[in-house]
Amino acid sequence: MTEDTAIEILPMIREDDFGTLEMQHLLFAISKFFPMIIYVNLTKNSYKMLEYGRYTTKTSPIGGVFDELIENGIASVDPLHKKIFYNTFSRESLIKAYAKGETSVVLEVRQLGDDGIYRWVKVTVIFLTNQENDDVIEITLTRPIIQEKARELESIRLRSIFEMTMLAHYEYITLVDIKTGLFEQYAGNGSNSHRVPVIGDYDRWMKFIRDTLVPAAEREAYYQQARLANVVNSVKNNGRYAFRYRINDTPEQRWREVVYHYYEPEEKILLTVRDIHDDVLAEQAKRIEEKYWRNKERQQILTGLGLDIIIDLDLLTLEAEIMGDAKSFLQRDLIFVNFPHGEVNAGMIHPEDVDTVVKAFDSMYNTSEIDNKTFSVDFRFKRGSGVDFWCRCKAVILRDERGKPYRCLCKLMDIDDQKTREQKLLEKAERDLLTGLYNNITTQMLCEDFFSNEGAASRHALMVVDIDNFKHVNDNWGHKTGDKLLRRIAETFNMTFRVSDIIGRVGGDEFVIVLKNINSIEEIQDRVNALQKNIMEINLEEAGEQYTAYCSVGVGLFPEHGRTYTEVFHVADEALYYIKEHGKNGVKLYDESM
Template sequence: MRDKRKRSGRLRSGIIVIVAILVVIGVSFVYVKSVEEKVEEETGQYLEEVGIQSAALIRQKFDDDIENLKAAAVVIGATDLALSDDQIMEALRQIDEALDFRDVAVVGADGVAYEIKDNAVYTFDVSDKEHFRYAMVGVPVISNPTVPKDNSEESIVMAVPIYREDTIIGVVMGRYYLTDLIELLDVNTFDGKGYSYMARRNGEVFVTSNNENADKTLKNLNTDFEDSYFENPFALQTMQVNMLEGKSGSVSYVWNGTRRIMRYLPVGINDWYLLSVVPNEVVESRAAGLVMQAAVFCCVLFGVFTVLSLYVLGIQRRKNEELRKTHQELETNEQRYEIVMAQSKDIIFEWDIKTGHIYHSDTFRQKFGFEAPTEGFPEMIIETRGVPESDEAVFMQTYSKIADGEPYSEGEFRVYDSCHYPLWCRSRVSLIVDENGAPSKGIGILMDIDEEMREKEKIMEAAEKDFLTQTFNKGAAESRIQLWMKENADSQKAGLLMIDVDDFKQVNDTFGHISGDRVLREVTKKISGIFRESDVVGRIGGDEFVVLMKNIQDTEAVTRKAQEIIRIFESCRVGVQKKYCISGSIGIALFPENGTTYKELLGKADQALYYAKAHGKNQFVYFKEG
């Protein structure tokens, strides 16, 4: 009986041990499975964040190139030259060398494009192209991939309108080959195993990453996936519908024997989509260590579980080890942004909207010379005078939009560096919401555009200058004079001098246009030298100039300047022997006595000029009523 009870007790103990072991094994596998799912979830989140940043970089590249073409269009539109003129072609060549495009062309309103290659001008017709038609109605456009008429490589074209006196007279176009865009996809993710495609909403793939894992034969998502296996039979159809509706999402599939995860999201340009792919082996390799540990854990349990106390100690030790590994994994995931940060010279940041905490990449300290702020963002930047007062509204609006729930925001403002020098920056921020749909985080890029903005200022300044004399051109002179008159109508006086070179046609006919141009440059240089920097000196015709003397006390100052101009003309001589003398006539109108608008005052000065020429020339005359 006792033996039977012993046997029964041993049997119960054996059953308990076996059940305990099976429970432990089951719990271990459930734990490992949950870890794998967690790793896969975090990998998907990281894949989405990388996609958002990559799409932002692509938008930045195209936005910058559109802005460069707009600046070029402003320079061309500010001239009075025909689009096919040699000076325009020379400017086009310089633009082509300065920008990243394969080709840059200028197109007339008739659709005839002029492109300079190897110091030769080529023409071709683009009147039937959609991007040309859009640009001619004032819409800057980025085309979808097309094959040029010369059957060269498939291309993407950017086109912006050229304005001249508020009228569109043509278009500036820049062209990329699709192979030029591959580098936008070559972002090293997941230790080089991740890769990307760019596709249109209809599934047509037009750019493929150079990564060796990428399927170079993938040309259309709707047809080329037929040899792939989808765990969800409706996954492909769901992706197609989402892309047609402009939505983002993920799809899991098996291609070439390997399970892959694809994240698709709109780029924000035309109907383009960015497809980011990672092989499932990335998830599996990260979880493999935990699986092996669980297997070792089970084997150890089988060996030591004969003694209950050892079993308890072993399972506790193993649990502690697993918890430590889990904490290490979580700490690793918190550094996931470092991979993206290392790929860009721009400053990447993550802003916790609810707490005001913000984390910047190390590039911030390198760029501005001090440690990035971490708390109270963005209000603390304003309180510490981190941006110029004139830029505070734009700065706050950029981040307030994200805090209010807008999915994307962008702004350009200046930020003081450690030497209190204001650097121009462009901030682009995307919103991440929490599980309740409330704003949670802002992920963004802070880009240094200081050199770009300074260069634009130079281009705009050049666009206002007359090519020959480097004084203000007709349009710039008029706008500056009109603005000053509007702002000072009730407080200041001014004199408007209209200057004309007497018999200048005879100079050109006798000595040639080169000598005539030299005379104009010499005269305007001397005339500009006698006026203040605040005065406006402009060329409004071939040999006609206008000067606005601001803030005068009386007409005596104007008279003295007019006399100096007459002496300048008398001292300027033409010809090989410098024996031919020139002269000039001046008509003067006073502000506000003779008029309060530029058009009115210029008309009065022109009447006085006409009188001076009709009564002997080489003199100045004030306008008088009647």
């Protein structure tokens, strides 16, 4: 007899079969698979344990009231599973399941053992045939599934790694068997830049890449890093290993990064390769820029040249000496009355920077420390022409022997170009390069910050939006057309929602939108209706085939469904899954009955 056979036989058993010799033999056979077997009359709220010798039963008697048995069961399961355990196995829930025509109910939970450790068990309720009366009868089977769950969790872990890598548009995703030294490609972007086969010997093909693609001067260094012995040693020690190299697939010898992840249970290594040429160029440009500004500052300090100005302000007489061409630099006169408060009152400092500037100076003026400490503050200053520009004020407050400030030395520098470049680099880091929307990390950070601070006392909706049948576009028309569709979708989001809302791309065709300060569920529905209408107006045509865009939307509410981004995203994602499973092209607000 197998486990599946036992489960198939039980529904055919009648109540009056119990007590027969044949039934005793059957229960003995089934007990090999299920250490705990309980006979339950749901209508009479009673139970009797038919098999329990090899299972923990310390908290419940052999027979008694079923509701009390469930209470003991709730007390013994993992706190995270208590709610679902009750919702699944309470007498009311089981009777409802029977009334719906279900033949069995199954749940996997973690249960506390005699040793105080939670372990996974599988609980199966099978409804029995009852021809004698209207009583609802069932058999409950329980068995440990520790090994199966461990394998499942490891499988999920490996699958998660693959899904994460697929989102990053890697050139190669390859699995290397440490024992055999063989590799097998699992996915990639189709470029075949390294001319590597689907299956092969790892070290052999690393030598091929070294000898045919890597620039001659860099070949030995490449192979020393890439050879399997070095990779295995590195990933076993650190779990992860990565290095950069160049290949001659194009005239400019583009940079790549290879990353290895150790998959211990199977003694395998997950290898990913991606093109990082643009990132390397950006890093090099940033280093050159930083070097330029260091040299410029050094030159100004040594020679006193440039547009920077020095202000020597007497805090007792408010007389000031200015060194440098302040007229050209500021295109206006400074006030110097209670510096910088006079400049603030005259509107010379940008409103968003006033608090920063005032607090910086006041903290230095009001401290009782005698040491003369230098500080720096960046802010936007309004020139006489009315144009704001970024400047940096480096200042030191000089104090007498009692700690009273009597003099302020300030150096004002024009850093407008630098700030502009930094802002562009910051936006590039925060934005998804394809759509221009916030990327996954930035979206999460913005939402967490908003939920914790500005939006903590209000109501908001988090929508997870998935483009229906997007895979069809990529598979049939190619990634260029898919990218074009994603850009059109992003434009539609920006057109449909407010500037104050948070809009981000968190996956291939998955987006998150936070509608701030909503007043009603109807408001959410109106926004979603407008979104779906606008998206349906996106039409693509390729090779005589037309595609009309549709989307599915899952919605979670803050604070009803959670007070963190992770919590609200989780319920919205469950609602999205529900709508995808029930026909797509719709919207679902999360509720616990799903």
